[in-house]
Amino acid sequence: MDTKLLGQEATLRVRNVGGIDETAVEFDPGITILTGRNATNRTSLLRSIMAVMGSDDASLKADADEGRVELTVGDERYVRTFTRTNGTVTTGGDPFLDDPELADLFAFLLESNEARRSVARGADLRELIMRPVDTEAIRAEIRELEREKSRIDDELDELDDLKGDLPELERKRSRLEGDIEEKRAELAAKEEDIETLDADLDETREEKRELESRLDDLREKRSSLERVRSDIDLQQESIESLTAERRELEGERDDLPETPMGEHADLDNEIERLRERKETLEREVSDLQDVIGFNEDQLDETGSIAAHLGGDEDGAVTDALVDESVVCWTCGTTVEADRITNTLDQLREIRQEKLETIRSLESELSQLKDERRTYRKQQQRKETIERKLSDIDGEIEDRETRLESLRAEREGLNEDIEALEAEIETLESDDFGDILDLHKEANQLEFELGRLESDLDDVADRIGAIEERLTEEDQLRSQREELNAELRDLRTRIDRIEENAVEQFNDHMASVLDILGYENLERIWIERVERTVREGRRTVEKTLFELHIVRSTENGATFEDTIDHLSESEREVTGLVFALAGYLVHDVYETLPFMLLDSLEAIDSDRIAALIEYVADYAEFLVAALLPEDAQALDDVYARVTEI
Numbered sequence: 228m229d230t231k232l233l234g235q236e237a238t239l240r241v242r243n244v245g246g247i248d249e250t251a252v253e254f255d256p257g258i259t260i261l262t263g264r265n266a267t268n269r270t271s272l273l274r275s276i277m278a279v280m281g282s283d284d285a286s287l288k289a290d291a292d293e294g295r296v297e298l299t300v301g302d303e304r305y306v307r308t309f310t311r312t313n314g315t316v317t318t319g320g321d322p323f324l325d326d327p328e329l330a331d332l333f334a335f336l337l338e339s340n341e342a343r344r345s346v347a348r349g350a351d352l353r354e355l356i357m358r359p360v361d362t363e364a365i366r367a368e369i370r371e372l373e374r375e376k377s378r379i380d381d382e383l384d385e386l387d388d389l390k391g392d393l394p395e396l397e398r399k400r401s402r403l404e405g406d407i408e409e410k411r412a413e414l415a416a417k418e419e420d421i422e423t424l425d426a427d428l429d430e431t432r433e434e435k436r437e438l439e440s441r442l443d444d445l446r447e448k449r450s451s452l453e454r455v456r457s458d459i460d461l462q463q464e465s466i467e468s469l470t471a472e473r474r475e476l477e478g479e480r481d482d483l484p485e486t487p488m489g490e491h492a493d494l495d496n497e498i499e500r501l502r503e504r505k506e507t508l509e510r511e512v513s514d515l516q517d518v519i520g521f522n523e524d525q526l527d528e529t530g531s532i533a534a535h536l537g538g539d540e541d542g543a544v545t546d547a548l549v550d551e552s553v554v555c556w557t558c559g560t561t562v563e564a565d566r567i568t569n570t571l572d573q574l575r576e577i578r579q580e581k582l583e584t585i586r587s588l589e590s591e592l593s594q595l596k597d598e599r600r601t602y603r604k605q606q607q608r609k610e611t612i613e614r615k616l617s618d619i620d621g622e623i624e625d626r627e628t629r630l631e632s633l634r635a636e637r638e639g640l641n642e643d644i645e646a647l648e649a650e651i652e653t654l655e656s657d658d659f660g661d662i663l664d665l666h667k668e669a670n671q672l673e674f675e676l677g678r679l680e681s682d683l684d685d686v687a688d689r690i691g692a693i694e695e696r697l698t699e700e701d702q703l704r705s706q707r708e709e710l711n712a713e714l715r716d717l718r719t720r721i722d723r724i725e726e727n728a729v730e731q732f733n734d735h736m737a738s739v740l741d742i743l744g745y746e747n748l749e750r751i752w753i754e755r756v757e758r759t760v761r762e763g764r765r766t767v768e769k770t771l772f773e774l775h776i777v778r779s780t781e782n783g784a785t786f787e788d789t790i791d792h793l794s795e796s797e798r799e800v801t802g803l804v805f806a807l808a809g810y811l812v813h814d815v816y817e818t819l820p821f822m823l824l825d826s827l828e829a830i831d832s833d834r835i836a837a838l839i840e841y842v843a844d845y846a847e848f849l850v851a852a853l854l855p856e857d858a859q860a861l862d863d864v865y866a867r868v869t870e871i
Contacts, residue, residue: 254866
């Protein structure tokens with residue numbers, strides 16, 4: 228609730244709304260009783276409060292082009308305006324609520340209130356309670372969090388694998404360091420031997436330099452050959468990996484269904500047809516609401532005229548207006564007021580049926596859109612796979628070309644090495660045989676030492692990269708715990724709301740029945756159950772709220788009864804308690820200061836008084852429209868409004 232309203236008086240000013248010409252009413256926090264006979268603008272005043280709160284369930288006076296409702300609380304002011312232009316009424320202003328859905332369902336409890344009527348109609352109670360909850364948004368958020376958690380799990384699995392690689396990499400580094408030390412020692416020993424022999428061969432140093440040049444060339448060729456062999460291995464591994472990826476993509480492509488374009492077109496046409504049908508129904512519902520609102524306003528105005536004529540000495544005209552009949556404003560004939568009321572009830576039922584059809588169409592539209600999205604995703608995936616396959620084919624072709632080039636280079640290097648080795652053999656002599664052998668061995672040792680040092684660098688880099696990655700582990704695990712907590716909250720949020728609604732209804736129903744004391748009515752309670760039901764083309768598991776009624780016999784035995792056997796008073800009370808459960812479950816009292824009650828005539832006076840006092844604990848302002856005889860049952864301390 229807006230804390231700025233707590234404990235403050237509220238002033239409502241109304242002009243040309245419903246059956247009201249102009250009025251101003253002050254409300255103190257607590258209970259306010261609008262007392263009077265039927266058709267005395269009490270309902271119009273309630274609808275005016277609804278309008279300034281943000282509801283669309285109010286109408287401009289039939290003979291006016293402009294209307295206005297203003298609510299002032301302290302320094303705050305909220306306004307709702309109505310303007311008729313070319314037969315169309317538009318609303319404006321700055322009402323209290325941006326979205327009135329919760330208020331319309333669970334706080335504005337007039338006769339036509341959907342939550343209140345749901346019990347008598349046997350409507351889907353769970354759907355009403357859960358309607359303000361965007362379950363699809365919750366599911367979408369769950370899917371997004373699950374994707375993020377999966378990504379983190381993959382990273383943590385990768386870190387675990389890397390952590391498992393560390394011991395072997397450390398052992399490999401130790402082995403390489405040992406091998407390098409051994410090679411360096413061997414190379415140093417060879418170089419000492421060469422220096423010893425060099426001292427005896429000063430006179431042949433020119434020949435030695437030529438041999439050394441050839442040996443250097445041989446070492447470079449062998450190094451190049453090793454590099455080419457390594458490149459060949461890498462190319463072959465890449466081609467094998469790409470070939471495997473191509474097989475996987477081809478398999479995925481073959482598994483995707485072939486969706487004819489005609490089927491896409493059929494889905495689009497069906498979606499468009501259902502959308503047009505829904506829009507047509509929504510226009511019909513809007514028209515029905517205008518008709519219902521107009522007739523309710525006319526009934527209110529008729530009552531006002533009767534009250535005005537009450538001072539006539541004859542009294543006959545007043546009696547006719549109030550007690551028996553009215554002049555029909557559509558055909559001009561005199562009809563029973565009850566007939567107009569019954570017609571309004573029928574129109575409300577038709578409007579409700581159309582609303583239920585709209586919700587059914589929305590469900591079917593949602594399913595068809597999901598199906599269309601699935602088809603489109605499959606088609607997009609297929610196109611993506613085709614592009615990837617084309618890219619892979621191109622890359623394989625490039626790598627195979629490169630492989631052929633490397634193989635040719637390898638053959639050339641082998642030939643060069645053989646030629647160098649042959650040339651070196653011809654340069655060798657008995658005098659140079661030993662030193663040449665030593666140089667060859669030294670060259671080989673230098674080559675092996677270089678390879679070992681390169682391998683050591685690679686291992687050290689790998690260990691450093693793993694250790695750096697492992698610093699992310701704690702943060703990733705913390706993120707995963709947070710995601711798990713969010714997922715647990717989201718996955719149980721819908722269940723918690725449903726369970727809370729059932730618990731609220733059952734607790735309050737038990738308390739209200741205890742206060743009201745209906746004979747042989749032991750218990751009315753809701754059970755949350757899972758049932759297999761059909762939704763459009765599918766059979767799904769669905770949560771339902773089943774209403775149970777337990778009665779007792781004169782000898783104390785209990786049995787389960789049906790809603791059809793409840794009295795009108797019992798049904799009204801049950802509907803009001805169900806609306807109160809929704810009011811509490813969705814914390815409507817935190818954002819809305821007003822709760823409104825009307826059309827309680829089916830409940831006897833003492834029970835009305837007890838029920839109002841019970842409900843009043845949950846709203847800052849409770850405004851109830853009551854007949855004079857019903858209002859007498861309430862304590863005189865409660866504010867009363869007798870003229871509107």
